Amino acid sequence: MINMAVIIVAGGSGTRMGSDIPKQFLLLGNKPVLMHTIEVFKQYDTQMKIILVLPKYQIDYWTKLCIKYNFNVDIEIACGGETRFQSVKNGLALAKEFDVIGIHDGVRPLVSVSTIARCFEKAALDYTAVPVIDPIDSLRQLEGDESKALTRAKIKMVQTPQVFQASIIFKAYNQSYNNFFTDDASVVESIGYKINLVKGNVENIKITSPIDLKIAEFYICNT
């Protein structure tokens, strides 16, 4: 039997409580974004270990939300670090006995069960898997003062969960931080592993603005 865990990252120093509620706690339909996110992983596999990475000052608030919404999913909580890289490291520290480990953005509540399945199944067989979709817009790459068109058919937009066999992800996160790292795949790739791409789902957007929350509500109401 393969033991699976997912590290759901809702941390990092970028998220400040201030007067605004952090995106992961905003109400989407009948409950906060983060509860939707967690539930999809449990729908895929009720045995999935959930490790939630939250900034330390948000943990109390989260606990209160769980009581308010009667949210009883068994979760282990890690404290967020100064960077996303450090937050993932802190999550990994709680995932040592697992075989296949996913890393997912807390603010992607619309990941589908089938996207999760494709990622975990591919990684279990072949070390790595990240979900991708096709871009709609044309893309250009900056080169000094100029830019050049990229061949759109060769470009993929990367979502999460990004899933890896344990030996690989622990080794990758043993490196020092490099500002080239934009996601976990780039961290793993930098130690020489091939990244397998699987099909994501277009609804699996990252909620980073009020309009994204409206889009998510639309999907929740229409699926």
Add this chain to the structure above:
Amino acid sequence: MINMAVIIVAGGSGTRMGSDIPKQFLLLGNKPVLMHTIEVFKQYDTQMKIILVLPKYQIDYWTKLCIKYNFNVDIEIACGGETRFQSVKNGLALAKEFDVIGIHDGVRPLVSVSTIARCFEKAALDYTAVPVIDPIDSLRQLEGDESKALTRAKIKMVQTPQVFQASIIFKAYNQSYNNFFTDDASVVESIGYKINLVKGNVENIKITSPIDLKIAEFYICNT
């Protein structure tokens, strides 16, 4: 005085009437998408020449919509071709006496007046301008059976209008079609011109699905 024209492309063989209403005719707020698109260009400059490229079989329907919605903007219509490339060529055939020519997707009704201004002003001074925004997701480029992470900070997502001085755009569209062409900038670039990038606006989405129409409605109602 600089004479400006915009070719608004809502053609191409990909758009079939069938039982569904083509996206450019769907109702957004109180009128069809395409009417919003046209009006933004007129807001930027009431003298802007509007050349609308429509599949031949849709022209009658469009004329009826203009009567129904009392839409009296002065427009010249060109027939769409088999490909987007041919549609733009057909539009250009009606733009011969203009100095600076923009090409815009009919299904981008949320382009802002300031995006249009930035594009036309930059192209008037320096030959070319396309509006771009930063990607949210990480991106990967396929290379044979593998893929590699792109440096996200160096990638831009390209919108429209893409604006060019007349001499350049006519020369560019005098070439044969190449399937590397994904937008007008790539056509112009292929004859050796540098493409200037200006700031687009995030709301300037391309309406290609029902959810995109919902997003557009949200923006229309909240701005």
